[in-house]
Amino acid sequence: MPARFTIRPSAARGGANHGWLHTFHTFSFADYHDPEFNGFGPLRVLNEDFVQPGRGFGAHQHQYYEIFSYVVHGALEHRDSMGNVEKVGRSWVQHTSAGTGLAHSEMNASKSERVHFLQLWAQPWQARLKPNFALKSFPDEKKVGTLLPLMAPALDCTESKLHDAAVSLGDSVIRLNQDLFLFATIFLANGEGPRSVTHTPHAPAPKSKRKLYIHVVMDDESDGVVVNGNVTLKPGDGLFVDGILAEEKLDIVAASAKRAEFILLDMTPEGDNEEEVDDDDED
Numbered sequence: 001m002p003a004r005f006t007i008r009p010s011a012a013r014g015g016a017n018h019g020w021l022h023t024f025h026t027f028s029f030a031d032y033h034d035p036e037f038n039g040f041g042p043l044r045v046l047n048e049d050f051v052q053p054g055r056g057f058g059a060h061q062h063q064y065y066e067i068f069s070y071v072v073h074g075a076l077e078h079r080d081s082m083g084n085v086e087k088v089g090r091s092w093v094q095h096t097s098a099g100t101g102l103a104h105s106e107m108n109a110s111k112s113e114r115v116h117f118l119q120l121w122a123q124p125w126q127a128r129l130k131p132n133f134a135l136k137s138f139p140d141e142k143k144v145g146t147l148l149p150l151m152a153p154a155l156d157c158t159e160s161k162l163h164d165a166a167v168s169l170g171d172s173v174i175r176l177n178q179d180l181f182l183f184a185t186i187f188l189a190n191g192e193g194p195r196s197v198t199h200t201p202h203a204p205a206p207k208s209k210r211k212l213y214i215h216v217v218m219d220d221e222s223d224g225v226v227v228n229g230n231v232t233l234k235p236g237d238g239l240f241v242d243g244i245l246a247e248e249k250l251d252i253v254a255a256s257a258k259r260a261e262f263i264l265l266d267m268t269p270e271g272d273n274e275e276e277v278d279d280d281d282e283d
Contacts, residue, residue: 003244010218010236020055024048026238040240041211042178042271045121048218048236052114056107062098065121066176068151069094069106070184070263072217074115080104084133092137093150095174099129118215118263123271124177125157134174143186145194147264149173151182165202179268186261187254196253202266203246212241212250213265223256
């Protein structure tokens with residue numbers, strides 16, 4: 001059976017405009033509930049957030065989830081109960097493994113410009129892990145015309161031991177406690193640099209299937225991307241790819257001469273129906 005492609009249009013997402021926060025929810029979150037979109041594999045949250053200067057998410061508790069942020073514009077100030085205080089700017093990715101529990105805050109670090117970032121949560125491969133925080137910079141120039149790996153399974157994750165790809169990335173990526181890879185790509189405007197990328201699923205064995213999710217970053221100056229020649233994704237759109245085989249490929253090209261930026265998640269198909277631990281769905 002061929003892989004199933006399902007577009008998640010930007011305008012169909014949930015969300016709210018609270019004044020200080022304008023947020024868009026790919027999956028059920030906070031006051032937005034859609035039984036058709038409760039998660040995808042281990043992925044449970046993908047929010048695209050715009051936070052006004054000096055505002056943000058004050059100190060609050062989390063447990064269980066792998067929580068990571070991709071900053072598009074501006075900067076966040078991260079604080080947590082482990083003593084970490086960090087400024088997370090453009091091109092940085094931060095990862096919090098909530099594990100047995102911690103408190104953190106995510107505030108706009110600027111008093112004059114808003115911050116735009118993607119917030120993602122994934123189930124871990126097992127519960128009651130030790131909380132952890134990681135931060136790494138991935139310069140924009142390294143994302144141009146290529147799928148730059150940002151995150152990969154921790155090497156002590158059971159499934160990652162089957163992945164040559166997970167092992168080969170070494171310390172060039174942030175490690176998380178799930179069979180999930182995160183990539184990012186930028187296509188520059190005016191035809192500068194490569195305008196296409198190809199992804200082969202990181203399956204642990206031949207004939208095994210994966211789930212992929214592509215999210216195109218919101219940008220008024222972008223026309224988005226085209227997948228496999230006939231699936232057009234505008235800024236803010238997402239694409240579920242379900243049941244893609246290890247030997248299949250996904251071709252992604254810029255939709256026009258304008259700039260485009262997207263992330264791609266490559267993950268285990270497991271997790272859709274697994275019981276999960278309650279957590280406050282506020283960040």
